[in-house]
Amino acid sequence: MNSSSAHTNGHHHSIGQQQAPRLGPGHRERGRRGARGGGGGGGSRLRDSRDSLRVSGEQKEVAPCTEFDKAYFHSYAHVGIHEEMIKDRVRTETYRNAIMQHRSSIEGKVVVDVGCGTGILSIFCAQAGAKRVYAVDASDIAVQANEVVKANNLSDRIIVLHGRVEDVEIDEEVDVIVSEWMGYMLLYESMLGSVITARNRWLKHGGLILPSYATLYMAPVTHPDRYSESIDFWRNVYGIDMSAMMPLAKQCAFEEPSVETITGENILTWPHVVKHVDCYTVEIDELESISTRFNFKSMMRAPLHGFAFWFDVDFSNFATSSTNNHSSSSITGPSNDPLTDGSQRKKRSNPNDALVLSTAPEDPPTHWQQTLIYFYDPIPVEQDQVIEGSVTLSQSRENRRFMNIHLEYSSGGRSFIKESVMR
Secondary structure, X not given: OOOOOOOOOOXXXXXXXXXXXXXXXXXXXXXXXXOEEOOOOOOOEOOOOOOOOEEEOOOXXXXXXXXXXXXXXXXXXXXXXXXXXXXXXXXXXXXXXXXXXXXXXXXXXXXXXXXXXXXXXXXXXXXXXXXEEEXXXXXXXXXXXXXXXXXXXXXXXXXXXXXXXXXXXXOOOEEEEEEOOOEOOEOOXXXXXXXXXXXXXXXXXXXXXXXXXXXXXXXXXXXXXXXXXXXXXXXXXXXXXXXXXXXXXXXXXXXXXXXXXXXXXXXXXXOEEEEEEEOOOOOHHHHOEEEEEEEEEOOOOEEEEEEXXXXXXXXXXXXXXXXXXXXXXXXXXXXXXXXXXXXXXOOOOOOOOOEEEEOOOOXXXXXXXEEEEEEEEEEEEOOOOEEEEEEEEEEOOOOOOOEEEEEEEEEOOEEEEEEEEEO
């Protein structure tokens, strides 16, 4: 899609015509975040043809928009999802601070906001002096984003494009890509692919991507309170032995990944880096399946109840990427060095250093919380006992926005396999 009358590809549909859906970051189910910008479905019919909300009429070969994609985009049209994200002060203020910290790279430049939602990041970029911002979203929330832009007198600089990143047209290269694409366990929802598509289509050589890098971590956890509340509860219910309910209770409570908040006290070991992502170089096929082997040593005697996953992202200058400690986008091997721990990657005090948005258990909570894979039965571990195995995260063939999780782990001479789906 195009920006203004000064740039045209000769065939645009204006607001009064059929719209394609939006593109964007993570789908928050179970009352959390919904869908954002990379895939398309039908949209709404907008009446004011003077507005700059458009969809391309060009025909090109792109990934088809499935019924799952349409449902994903539809979920992001609900205002509650955006309210939750905006009220997450850690998330929103870190993005605002990062945008203002990179003002010199944004001022007078062209920006694309992938999965713009209500448009708040686009407005931050305009406040930082951006010459033009393309705010792209495949959800019908783009209609409200356009109204927000008009209400703040920014229609001359922010162009809302209602459609998938794969489908919209921008007739110029962009200097900056900003996106809040992260899903639970970082990669759930597969929205990073939309950022990669935008990067490959429009980003100038040497352009800036915010955030620039992301790292997914995992660690063994002990959580006796959670197990007691969900399982042991059935041993004595008002004086009645209802332990026959326990197998079903375990299945219902622990079959699928659980998004919840834990603390550093629940973590048994230093974390392991599952995947490091360099947003400047990562390609879509790298994300289809990620595997890593782990080898932990428990720091205490405690029941092992499962594994926790969390992530952080940092907002670096492109110029620093070649010297970044994680410049490779394919770091998937074991790493239990404490220096890779999220606690060692806080927000920097030096304003010239990158800001970090962390979802680690020891950091201030965010709406992403942590993702836990619970065992059906806890494993007793001693201090210094080894916990080893492998994990594979792969996109579901049924719906690429779902994530299949295959865990193999062993400790104390016992081996186990746990498979679950994040849907």
